[in-house]
Amino acid sequence: MKKALIAMSGGVDSSVSAHLMIKRGYDCMGTTMRLYENDMIGEDLLSTCCSLKDTNDARSVCDKIGIPFKILHYENLFREEVMEDFVANYEAGLTPNPCIVCNKRFKFGRLIDKMEEFGMDYVVTGHYARIYYNEETKRYVLKKAVDLSKDQSYVLYNMSQEQLAHTIFPLGEYTKSEVREIALENDFVNAKKHESQDICFVPDGDYVAFMERFRKKSYEPGDFVDLKGNVIGKHKGYVHYTIGQRKGLGIAMGHPVFVVDINPKENKVVIGESEDLFNDTLIADNINLISVPDLYEPRKIKAKIRYAMTEQEATVRQLDDNRIEVKFDKPQRAITKGQAVVLYDGEDVVGGGRIIDIVRN
Known part of the structure; x- marks a missing residue:
């Protein structure tokens, strides 16, 4: 019998994934990765995706479907490899996507290491995407989900051939409404649970406040400049801005203007027109x-x-x-x-x- 390690967040998607793998005849173990503690994000862990409630929800589903459950601790590594990367990229004038880094290094990196350590064959997650093997090219291929409104292939593009070979996405062929229905039919505790759209370690969306706590410093104000370098106002720190931003600039130009570039070395934010x-x-x-x-x-x-x-x-x-x-x-x-x-x-x-x-x- 093939064995599968199920990454369980406490949400409905990973719970239904575990259920589907049991129905397929796999010997399964559920696991929750602890990625941070509340002092790392300045939030009560009762209200975030690494909360005690989420962990208990994952454990409850595992108990219900009759599989073992294990918590894996990665707090220090997550801080070093995802949080630090996130802050360093913003400080370099970039706008990072930490979910892509987390997927590569943790969900399909260290979790696959644990899969091998536990003597298992596959890692399973609740992502909406599909994997198939192309016999002609001899390569594993990542495909969009059937439910294009939920497709997550964008944040999975960094998966290696080895990772794809040892990963299963049971939800790739399902719509979100079908997944909810399965959870309701099985009376899962999280069947109606709300989905989080935020970065997991910035649950309130205030990434600058997170960065200031992380670095234990404030970011210095600087100049707004136009495309010719003329100073047109003062900004509150370049990390507050991203390309295309219009709202919250605090400068009056008589017409809509936008952030078109960020210069971290000179602490300048470049303002231009929509066409720029x-x-x-x-x-x-x-x-x-x-x-x-x-x-x-x-x-x-x-x-x-x-x-x-x-x-x-x-x-x-x-x-x-x-x-x-x-x-x-x-x-x-x-x-x-x-x-x-x-x-x-x-x-x-x-x-x-x-x-x-x-x-x-």
Whole structure:
């Protein structure tokens, strides 16, 4: 009998994933990863996704479906590898996506290590995505979920072939409403539980307050400047801003203006017009390719530069072992350094990388 280690957050998705794996005949163990303590985020852990209630909900579901449950502690490593990375990227003028880092290093990194340590065959999570093996190319391929409104392939683009080979996403073929129905039918304690949309360690959404607690310092005010470098106002610290931001700037120009660039070295935030946000070419590093071994030959694909957008027509070419250039057919608004660009061929994820530069039009 194949054995599966189920990553359980205490939410409905991972709970139904565990249930489905039992129905498939797998020998399962549930596990919750403890990633931080309340003093690390300045919040009461009763109100966050690593809360005691969430842990108890996960344990309750495991008891109900008759599988063992284990808590794994990664607080110090999570602080070093995810929180530190998050803060350092913001301080470098980037806008990071910590979920992508966490997926690579913890959910499909250290959890797969634990899977092997426990003598198990697969890691299972409640992500909405699919995995299949392409016999022709001899590669594992990540696919979009059937429920495109819940598809999470964007934040999974960094998975390696080894990780894909040892991962199962039971919810990839289900809609969210079907998952809720399964949870209700089985009387799971979390069947109607609300989903969190925030970064797990910034549950109130105030990432600057988190950074100030993390660094034990405040960020210095600086200058708003226009595209020519003229000072047009004062900002409250460049980490407060991201590309495309319009609200909360605190400057009156007589018409809408936007953040078009961030200069951390000089503590300046560049302000421009809406049209100044549009560019068609970006460079990404830290690339990971899934469905193909390389992209040195230019290739037409679709790509998206943030989670909540529809992918757009583009051409990609690989520059070296670690970088790709993506040129969109039409200029895209607010391409943001630090975010991921993810490449698609139909339902398949070709790969992706971290945006590090924008070729200005």
